[in-house]
Amino acid sequence: MPFVNLARRFIQSTFNALLNFVYPPLCHLCEAYLHPDEKLICNTCWQSLRRAAPDAQAAGNDFDLDGVYSLWEFGDGVQRIIHEIKFNRKKSLADKVGFELASLVAENQALREVDVIIPLPLHHTRRRIRGYNQSHLLSIPISARAGFPIVEAAVRRVKSTKPQARLSARKRLDNVKGAFMVTDPERVAGKRVLLVDDVVTTGATLNACALALQAAGAGRVVALTVAKA
């Protein structure tokens, strides 16, 4: 058996090398050829993504969230990365971004002192159409590096909300009110939660989820997103 595995691995790596020779990998953002030490996105593009302030807080003081932290400021490059993860199921890209999110967790005490990771749930119809939840893809590398378990299916999105983009801040809060329901309170009661999502704008959606979690007995809830709009 080990020989079969070894042979399979050899064939696979030879095939990949051949594929890279015929179709050299290109940067997802600028389409330049990638150097052997670069993966998916070239170093120039990667370094041009603007880092968000490390202590970004939720907008508004009446929020139930105990902080919102983001990796990058929203911009063209970040938008394209998120689009690839969200709609084209680019798992390798989600791993690369998730690795950066995990570094942010390691550097930041507020993000580090949690018990569980909860990917912001999608409504089941949207999840069915997309086939996966992008926040879950992003949570996997964070969980692997930070060691906190991912708790899924304890909280559900029970209201299929309108896209928030075109709504005013006030309407956003109304739109997501009651959108989340904790279906398994035992898994969140007394737990400090790290909520993971792709983008935060006003924080209304994350806040609605935090509110539901706290009503079910969760402790501190902090959010971590890829981008801050």
Ligand SMILES: [Zn+2]
């Ligand atoms: Zn590039």
